[in-house]
Amino acid sequence: MTSSITFAIGDIHGCLEQLQRLVAACEARAGGRATRFVFLGDYVDRGPDSRGVIDYLLERRQARPEAVVCLRGNHEQLALDAHIDARAMPVWLRNNGASTQENYPEHDGCISPLHLGWLSTLPFCHDDGLRFFVHAGVDLDVPLKAQRPEVMLWMREPFLTDSDRIDCGRFIVHGHTPQANGVPDLRKHRVNLDTAAVMQSLASFVSAGNSLVILRGNHDIDWHWRSVQRAFRVALAQLAPIAAAQIVFAPWFYYEEGRIYIEHGHQYDAYCSCDHVLYPVCPGDSRRTSRSLSGIQTGWP
Numbered sequence: 001m002t003s004s005i006t007f008a009i010g011d012i013h014g015c016l017e018q019l020q021r022l023v024a025a026c027e028a029r030a031g032g033r034a035t036r037f038v039f040l041g042d043y044v045d046r047g048p049d050s051r052g053v054i055d056y057l058l059e060r061r062q063a064r065p066e067a068v069v070c071l072r073g074n075h076e077q078l079a080l081d082a083h084i085d086a087r088a089m090p091v092w093l094r095n096n097g098a099s100t101q102e103n104y105p106e107h108d109g110c111i112s113p114l115h116l117g118w119l120s121t122l123p124f125c126h127d128d129g130l131r132f133f134v135h136a137g138v139d140l141d142v143p144l145k146a147q148r149p150e151v152m153l154w155m156r157e158p159f160l161t162d163s164d165r166i167d168c169g170r171f172i173v174h175g176h177t178p179q180a181n182g183v184p185d186l187r188k189h190r191v192n193l194d195t196a197a198v199m200q201s202l203a204s205f206v207s208a209g210n211s212l213v214i215l216r217g218n219h220d221i222d223w224h225w226r227s228v229q230r231a232f233r234v235a236l237a238q239l240a241p242i243a244a245a246q247i248v249f250a251p252w253f254y255y256e257e258g259r260i261y262i263e264h265g266h267q268y269d270a271y272c273s274c275d276h277v278l279y280p281v282c283p284g285d286s287r288r289t290s291r292s293l294s295g296i297q298t299g300w301p
Helices: 016-030 048-063 072-083 086-094 097-101 113-121 151-156 197-207 226-239 294-296
Strands: 006-008 035-041 067-072 124-125 131-134 171-172 189-192 213-217 247-251 253-256 259-262
Touching: 006 016, 016 035, 016 197, 048 067, 048 097, 048 113, 072 086, 072 097, 072 113, 072 151, 086 097, 171 197, 197 213, 197 226, 226 247
Parallel strands: 006 035, 035 067, 131 171, 171 189, 213 247
Antiparallel strands: 124 131, 253 259
């Protein structure tokens, strides 16, 4: 009897087309063997189709529940917290929750009850006896069965460094920390599968001859630092041939012929006192556009 093969897939972030292509490639690689998929969380935010990603995972889970494991990521937790307590909403929005809200216009920016209910059932980890699957990482000083949810959702250091010398009894399969070069980070005791799907979408967008304009807002402190801007350009250049002039960092607003783009800092936020237009607006047209600038950028195939 032929043994089955397990595929783990890291942070998807609303990139449905990339997910579908990756799953198809995995199934082709299996060559007729039975497959099992473990999805490591972060299905929502940043990319253009968080809703489509959830629908796709639900369909696969319903078709073969024994062969599909979907874990919870920190972005699912941010969304859940925002729907439970309005005070948590700004935190979700600062972490790109607006791109997910745009997928649910009929629910006034709230995730549909069906999808929200499913997200709330997602487990934090999965142990198959050989590997420990988790979104972000683990506390290497704590037994795997006693890991705290917030650790499994948010951990980076010291796990990423110390895991090279500490064997916790399972090989750790995780995501959460993006690999700018788009390649999984395989180590002795762990593998990081967050290959920055959204970054690859941006790289494809720019390498096709387009320009990428990033507005620096009042919350975007890091984007004002030249070292961060250089690192971002280098990261994209690792994924596709890109000229430095194709990436522009603009403070607060950006103008091009017939159009003005406005940073959507807290003074324009629906949860603050001022009622201003969000996202790109055209002169003479004060209506909010149907998609955010980030959604337009990451929507490239």
